[in-house]
Structure formats: C-alpha cells, structure tokens
Amino acid sequence: MLNPPKPAVHKTSPEFLEHVMWNGLFFGLVSLFTPQASLPDTAAMKVEIEQFAQVYTIDTQRIHVRESTMNNPSPFLTNSGIKACVLHVNQHADAKRVWSHFLDSGHEGAEPAFLAFTSAHELTHCLMSEKGKRVTAKQALQEHLGIQFKNNVHFEETLADLVGLAYVQKVMPEYFEVVYRRVKSIRTDFSNRDPEHDSSRALNTHTIAFADQMFSKTDTIRLADAGTR
Structure with a gap:
C-alpha cells in the first residue's frame, strides 16, 4: 500500500520538477480574480490513463491516481519511482485558477484536448520512471535534436511536452x-524564468513525430472516432 503524500516537497523529488512550470503561470499571470476551472476527479483521470495506454506502451499497473488538496498552484503533480508512479490531482483553489488560465485559449470545446495533453505529459513522467526508459529515450532524443539537455529535468519536460502534443x-x-500554440507560447514566455522547462525549440512537427514513434503502439486507433471522448 502506498504511503500518503508528505506535505513537504523536496527538490530531488519528481513532484518538485512539476511545480516549476505551474508556479511560473501562477506568479506571472494568475491572480485571485482568475476564475476557478473544475479539475477532473480520479475516475476521469483513470479513464485518461487507460486511453493513453491504448496509444502508447506503458505499465498502467504502476500508476495510482490521488485527489489531493495541496497548498501550491500545481493542478497536477507526479511522484514516480521504480515501483510506482502516483499522479495527484490537486483540488486547491490556486491550482484551479492555474488550470483555468491554461484552458483560456479562446477556442470553445478545446478543454478535453488540453486534458489529453496534460494527462499525456504527466504520464510521460511515469513512463520515464520505468526501468531503463529514461537513459534510452534521452540518448535518442538528444541524437535527434543534436543537443545535450541541461539535465534530466530539461529532458523529461521536453519529452513530456512532445508526447503530450x-x-x-x-x-x-x-x-x-x-x-500546440498554447503550449509553445507558454514555454516560450517563461523560457528565461524557467530554462529547465523550456521545450520551445524542440516543439516542431518532426520532433513531435519522432517522440511519438518511440513509444507508439502499432495498432493505434483514433479514440475520438471511437466515441471515448
């Protein structure tokens, strides 16, 4: 049985890696006057996980979803290790404001697509905690891009954005x-403040396709056509 999440978040934990992106949004653009958008419950996130697993190869038995109320602005947090990956849905008021701002693309009906992106982003962190996945994927993506990532944080955030898209x-x-435009805009706007999470240079069609083929199943179906969304 998994232990309950500790209130303190250490800088070496995967949870801390997720805080930074959302904190940038909170302190840069979100105020107490920003509306609070509803976050999905655990049942909805479990559906997202199962749908993601129809498209990409991932061990869903390692993944656990928890609804939390943490005093920070991150709507979603992942805490992953070799044995398990816990995805937290943070129902704190500030997290709902950040989620509201992220959804504010000006396009009606796009919320399920933003949830799909975010779910895939978080699940990529779970995927990278599977044995042997991080080293192999990092080497492949660096060779494709012709760069050296600053560190594992920069690599995972870049890959998570690519897989999400x-x-x-x-x-x-x-x-x-x-x-795509919303994610690239946010990553570009906060690149100076948060360079470890700056994936903007990698966000192009060729690299998105490359990330896709690293994990994609051969029998992928278009879930939207199957009526699952």
Whole structure:
C-alpha cells in the first residue's frame, strides 16, 4: 500500500520538477480574480490513463491516481519511482485558477484536448520512471535534436511536452493546433524564468513525430472516432 503524500516537497523529488512550470503561470499571470476551472476527479483521470495506454506502451499497473488538496498552484503533480508512479490531482483553489488560465485559449470545446495533453505529459513522467526508459529515450532524443539537455529535468519536460502534443494529434487532431500554440507560447514566455522547462525549440512537427514513434503502439486507433471522448 502506498504511503500518503508528505506535505513537504523536496527538490530531488519528481513532484518538485512539476511545480516549476505551474508556479511560473501562477506568479506571472494568475491572480485571485482568475476564475476557478473544475479539475477532473480520479475516475476521469483513470479513464485518461487507460486511453493513453491504448496509444502508447506503458505499465498502467504502476500508476495510482490521488485527489489531493495541496497548498501550491500545481493542478497536477507526479511522484514516480521504480515501483510506482502516483499522479495527484490537486483540488486547491490556486491550482484551479492555474488550470483555468491554461484552458483560456479562446477556442470553445478545446478543454478535453488540453486534458489529453496534460494527462499525456504527466504520464510521460511515469513512463520515464520505468526501468531503463529514461537513459534510452534521452540518448535518442538528444541524437535527434543534436543537443545535450541541461539535465534530466530539461529532458523529461521536453519529452513530456512532445508526447503530450503527439497524443493530442492522434486522439483529437482537430484541436492539435490550438493546444500546440498554447503550449509553445507558454514555454516560450517563461523560457528565461524557467530554462529547465523550456521545450520551445524542440516543439516542431518532426520532433513531435519522432517522440511519438518511440513509444507508439502499432495498432493505434483514433479514440475520438471511437466515441471515448
């Protein structure tokens, strides 16, 4: 049985890696006057996980979803290790404001696509905690891009964005451009403040396709057509 999450978040934990992106949004753009958007419950996130597993190879038995109320602005946090990966849905008021701002793309009906992106982003962190996955994927992506990542944080955030976008392109292609522009804009705007999370230079169609083929199953179906969303 998994232990309950500790209130303190250490800088060496995967949870800390997720705080930074959302903190940038909170302190840069979100105020107490920002509306609070509803976050999915654990049942909805479990559906997202199962749908992601239809597209990409991932060990879903390692993944656990928890609804939390943590005093920080991160709507979603992952805490992963070799044995398990815990995905927290943070129902704190500030987290709901950050989620509201992220969804504010000006395109009605795009919320499921943003949830698909975010779920895939978080699940990529779970995927990277599977034995042997991080080293292999990092080497492959560095060779593809012709760069050396600053550290594992920079690598994982870049890969998570790429897989998230590739996933949206597969399951909700009609909203791909909306999500792509929103993610790239946010990553670019906060690149100076948060360089470890700056994936903007890698966010192009060729690299998204490369990330997709690293983990994609051969029998992928378009979930939107299957009526699962």
